[in-house]
Amino acid sequence: MLGNFMYCNPTRLYFGEDALDNLGGELKKYGKKVLLAYGGGSIKKSGLYGQVTAILKESGKEVVELPGILPNPTSDKLYEGCKAARENDVDLILAVGGGSVCDWAKAVSVGAWCKEDPWEKYYLRMEEVDNRIIPVGCVLTMAGTGSEMNGGAVITNHQQKLKIGHVFGDNVFPRFAILNPRLTFTLPRYQMVAGFYDIMNHITEQYFSGTDDNTSDYVMEGLMKSLIHSSLIALQNPEDYEARSNIMWIAAWALNTFVAKGKATDWMVHMIGQSVGAYTDATHGMTLSAVSLPYYRYLLPYGLPKFWRFAVNVWGVDPEGGSDREIAALGLGRMEAWMKELGLVMSLRELGVTEEMLEGIAQGTFIMEGGYKVLSREEVLGILKASL
Template sequence: MLGNFSYSNPTKLYFGENALEHLGAELTHYGKNVLLVYGGGSIKKNGIYDQVVSILKSCDKEIIEDPGVMPNPTAEKLYQGCQRAREGKVDLILAVGGGSVCDYAKAVSVSTYCEEDPWDKYYLRMEDVDNKIIPVGCVLTMVGTGSEMNGGSVITNHEQKLKIGHVFGDNVFPKFSILNPTYTFTLPRYQMIAGFFDIMSHILEQYFSGEDDNTSDYIMEGLLKSLIHSTKIAVENPTDYEARSNIMWIATWALNTLVAKGKSTDWMVHMIGQSVGAYTDATHGMTLSAISIPYYRFIMPYGLQKFKRYAVNVWDVSPDGKTDEQIAGEGLTRMERYMREIGLVMNIKELGVTEEMLDGIARGSFIMDGGYKVLSNDDILTILKDSMGE
């Protein structure tokens, strides 16, 4: 296992059907004013909103509501949230929702007291936080991003046609997160499946890097096998508690920084997918699924041994009598078959991408250098064209 690293994760997790019972105790650590952040109102329909508000009131908290967080939170929404947090002199931001809500809450936490334009400072210049940070807590209702236990925060600027993620340090991680798998049961099927692939993509972005014998790779292979098994069950029965609880736990460990240790990591699928999202506002997990197979077929020759290992250890491809290329290719074929089986989007045209958008999407894709090939703009265009489908 190569490289030198440090590791810490300050987020405290409460997991299980009774996890929300711990919210009251956590609230005692923070001041009176709480910014309650949530999305389009589904938490009011399924009763989670009432449960959370009841606990907040029982703890004598002053609630400042910030509803309407969209699936791809925008810079405009961020500015609105910062104003509410400042005016309310907020002591804690409580995010109740999925990854976008958690991402947005972290963006507000670092931006409220930022003396510059936070979009410019944190998302264009990628600078560190040097101002007051409002602590964040999460009550998770959708899995996929791992945002409940990391410092990541993705914001979209429609005017600039950019969707950018900033991975902040430990000081921005949620202080606590509450994970009740039953809260994910009422999620619409499309969003559920998109979240499943977001988890898979997070693991693969880290797995397809490096050539050393790395413990992190063994952990990721186990996570992938469990994910594939449980998602097949959940697609057939979305209220299967065992499957949904496994998926929720996998999502957290896929991106809480643990399996990245000792890895250079890739992240090009996310860079291209996020650029697609900036142009189409498409669901994040589906932008990743539409890009992944064309991308991995393109880079497979440059990381052939890892793709061979992936085929054998994750997809149970028999290597007998086959070349390395055949083994690796069969692994991607089985991955593609699984993706189609659970109902993922497999081409970007279905997400609203047109031929006229391709150049702009390619230019808006940040180039990363941790994978098996550093892409050129022409390479990205080739992948995008392949991602358009037949």
């Protein structure tokens, strides 16, 4: 564990098939006005909308509904939410949906009472929050982003062709989150496996960094092994409660700040993937799967010991089976086979990316430090070309 850090995760997380029974008790802690946010209407089909609105009614809440928060929530939708939250002076934002709805809710929670344009202040300028924050609660319907237990909120500005995530402090974390693994059963297969890879990539972004001996790396190996195991069971039977519940739990822990504490982290796959998302509006997890292997294969020589360890400890590659470089490459090969078995998108072309877009995507990529090599703009472009 390197350096100094503070760890605090105040989110109260209710897990299990009966998790929604706790919503009423949580609602008591907040005032009368609730902004109920959700996506494209799948919660109406599943019956969840009816359950949640009944609990809100029983709790005597005045509800302002804001539907239509689609994947990759936009700055325009953020402005709409800020206006609704402020004009109705809501006491709680209740996000019902996946990571996009949760992210949007957190962005509105800091944006509603922001005296300036929240996109400019909190995304372009990445400033600290210095205004009133509206509490957020989540009812999660998809496992992947980890948004239910952290302060992250990714917003896309299509005019500026930018998709940016701001990681806010623990005062912006959801106050409570309701995680019923059964709610994830009805997710279409494409979204399900995209979520699986989003989780995997959250872990690898934090794993492939640093050369110290760090407890977090051991924990992440455990999380990855459990994820790989459960993902293959869920692929065969999406209604396997044990597998889906393990995956939902891993998703939260992969990105609730725990494994990042005291550790270097990378995040370049997310940076490149988000820039792809700004150009294509593609499913987040698939933008990550499309660029991951070219990126990690390029990085391998710079972080060889960790790629070797990944191969042996996570994928069970025989440590005596070749040179260090060969063993490390075998690990990425096994990851590739797993990704293909899941049916992930393995090239940018499948997401609608054209050769002409690559330069713009490279330009829109935030280059972060922390990985085994800090990329130049040309190297980002090279990885994009290899991912096409």
